[in-house]
Amino acid sequence: METVGTQRPGGRTERTRRAALDATLELLGERGYAELTVEAVAERSGVHKTTLYRRWESAEGLVAAALLMGTEQEWTAPDTGSLEGDLREVNLELVHFFTEPGLRELPIASISAAFLSPRAADALQEFYVDRHARSAAIVERAVARGEVPAGTDAVEVVRVACGPVFYRLFVSREGVTPRDADVAAAAAAAAAKAGVFTAADA
Amino acid sequence: METVGTQRPGGRTERTRRAALDATLELLGERGYAELTVEAVAERSGVHKTTLYRRWESAEGLVAAALLMGTEQEWTAPDTGSLEGDLREVNLELVHFFTEPGLRELPIASISAAFLSPRAADALQEFYVDRHARSAAIVERAVARGEVPAGTDAVEVVRVACGPVFYRLFVSREGVTPRDADVAAAAAAAAAKAGVFTAADA
Known part of the structure; x- marks a missing residue:
């Protein structure tokens, strides 16, 4: 089980977060919001569905968090x-x-x-x-x-x-x-x- | 059955068209595109489903035709x-x-x-x-x-x-x-x- 805790860059929690949100962005681009499911994010990312639900609640929560990653980009x-x-x-x-x-x-x-x-x-x-x-x-x-x-x-x-x-x-x-x-x-x-x-x- | 023919203003074909497309716009505003169905347009407009399919093919065809009605508006x-x-x-x-x-x-x-x-x-x-x-x-x-x-x-x-x-x-x-x-x-x-x-x- 993943531990939801402080985010150490490069740590396991951070790696899980990146895997989940990167998969969310991939699927968002491929299918659009209406067709995006937590199940598909679990499958694509390899992060367990239970972890995704616990941390982001829903597909909507995943999309919101993934879009906010944009503010972390170098620009x-x-x-x-x-x-x-x-x-x-x-x-x-x-x-x-x-x-x-x-x-x-x-x-x-x-x-x-x-x-x-x-x-x-x-x-x-x-x-x-x-x-x-x-x-x-x-x-x-x-x-x-x-x-x-x-x-x-x-x-x-x-x-x-x-x-x-x-x-x-x-x-x-x-x-x-x-x-x-x-x-x-x-x-x-x-x-x-x-x-x-x-x-x-x- | 409605006759698909020339559109006489105020004629039956025109009345059917207006009823169908007005209902489409109402439902589009209420539900959005993803939830709009030909069945719902039939129910709302009183125009038979068969007529809707024959004339506009699909919910997408109805929405496209309804949006084009905007060009008929006085402005x-x-x-x-x-x-x-x-x-x-x-x-x-x-x-x-x-x-x-x-x-x-x-x-x-x-x-x-x-x-x-x-x-x-x-x-x-x-x-x-x-x-x-x-x-x-x-x-x-x-x-x-x-x-x-x-x-x-x-x-x-x-x-x-x-x-x-x-x-x-x-x-x-x-x-x-x-x-x-x-x-x-x-x-x-x-x-x-x-x-x-x-x-x-x-």
Whole structure:
């Protein structure tokens, strides 16, 4: 039996956690949330079903915990020397992850799961809050360079840059190209330079 | 038995179609796509199951046809006298429809259905292509007023305006307020005025 206790990196508890949550992410990408079961995670991961139920309660609990692993990933905002360049890089990365066959399945399934599970939605929110915080450096550097006014709301710049990419993917279902991502990045940078995101305009 | 034939407005075929597709939309909002069945549509609409299968084939066919009814709705883009004002109106309408309990269920279920059904995704795309075309008037008037350069890509302006609203709702899951919608509209207007969406910059 696995012991649920403090997580020592590389320890048995941690290895069990990684096996269970990695299997959850694999299955989420392959089947989607609606078809994901604790039984399938047990089979894929080799972690006993009893352990999975004790620690994560349900398939929903597994998915929520697995999505939160995203906040543990190494990710640093790009630093190209200009606000527009950095936003383009962020957007190109999004286009890559959300459109490349073999890569896109899990991120798409994560967005989709949040429609069906409030806990998945909360986990997704926590993931994006973390990404927003890490992306803020892009705007802080732009302020320091004098590209945009002091007091520019960094997260709002990021939302305007990537919003149209997600809109094309999951709302208007038009698909998205790197060129579309560039236009959205340029728009967010231009709006930031015009002072739209400063508290003074709020 | 219903006759599948030309659709006379107010005729029996048209009444059957409306009954079936209205029931489909009701059930989609109440249960979501995954739980929608032809049997339930038959029961709710009073249209015989055989008729539903013959005409729409499946629950997926019913949902796709029902979503396309959105393109038959009356909808004219707002005309407030300024680009930013018009984009704000569009965004406030989106916030209203996608957040008001009792109203939001169907639009949310429509976005969600497109993750599960390629035909629903195609129907959603057709709906948004139609809305984009109708919204283009906003930018055409702004060009005529000299607010934005000639050659401004109207649909791109609309995507940048509403993208952040949908991003907050369905990706970062942060929720959205009328104030957030205003900022996004202001950003799109500022970027358009800066010439980001003209072919010359493409």
